[in-house]
Amino acid sequence: MASKCPKCEKTVYFAEKVTSLGKDWHKFCLKCERCNKTLNSGGHAEHDGKPYCHKPCYATLFGPKGVNIGGAGSYIYEKPQSEDHPTSPTSPIDSAPKPEERKVNNPPKGPSKASSITTFTGEPNMCPRCGKKVYFAEKVTSLGKDWHRPCLRCERCGKTLTPGGHAEHDGEPYCHKPCYGILFGPKGVNTGAVGSYIYDKEPETKAQP
Known part of the structure; x- marks a missing residue:
């Protein structure tokens, strides 16, 4: 049974079908949600299940502000919280700062290597491949998820x-x-410009008689 196109909600037949984001689309219905540019299956970004072209639309709408996402330059790291002085239960009188303490301005500490490098949403996301936290400096985003670069x-x-x-x-x-x-x-x-391709699963190796 033919499926329905998520863009126009009409039936998608095999000859006009492209598959992306786990759905079947008409070839000309797979367009960027912002600029309406026609996209290729797998050659676009995704947000909330909708397709976007990588540049400029996805970067403009959802890219981090003020953060270098290229290969060189600087990154903005979230300042780690100080854990030098563990808290202990005290009375309200003991916990109130003394007058002398209010005048002391401790210099801000720089980020340590062990601190979390996060996006602006706070906690780092989990990599869908290895299930571990993805910090900003090692992150790539695809299919609406954050991955470690080697895990994609x-x-x-x-x-x-x-x-x-x-x-x-x-x-x-x-x-x-x-x-x-x-x-x-x-x-x-035929899926290419010249010649034809016959896609099939790799043949099983048969034992020689």
Whole structure:
């Protein structure tokens, strides 16, 4: 049974279908929510289940403000909380600051290597691959999730991927060729500019007689 396109809500037939974000779309319905640019399956960003082009729309709408997200430059790190003096239960009189203490201005401490490098939302997110915290300096965002750079890999072959430079199926990343084509591509359909490709699962190795 043919599925419904999430953009126009009309039936999507096989010949006009592209799959992205776990849904089937008409080829010309897969557009950026902000600028209406036509997108390629797996070649776009995502927010709240809707597709966006990487630049400028996704970066303009959802990119961190004032933070260098390129390869070189500086990052803004959240200042760590001081844990030098553990708190203990005291009376209200003991906890009140003394007059002399109000005049003392301690110099701010710089971020330590062990401190969390977070986004502006506060707590760092969990990597969907390894289940560990993703700090800002090691983060890449794809499929609406934050990943460690080495953890954003093809689900089939383990090849390291770049955000927006891969295909997606059921929320999992795949390299476009050969893995996505082999697993989910149409059989015997020309998907390139020249020649034809026949995608099929890798043949099983048969024992020699």
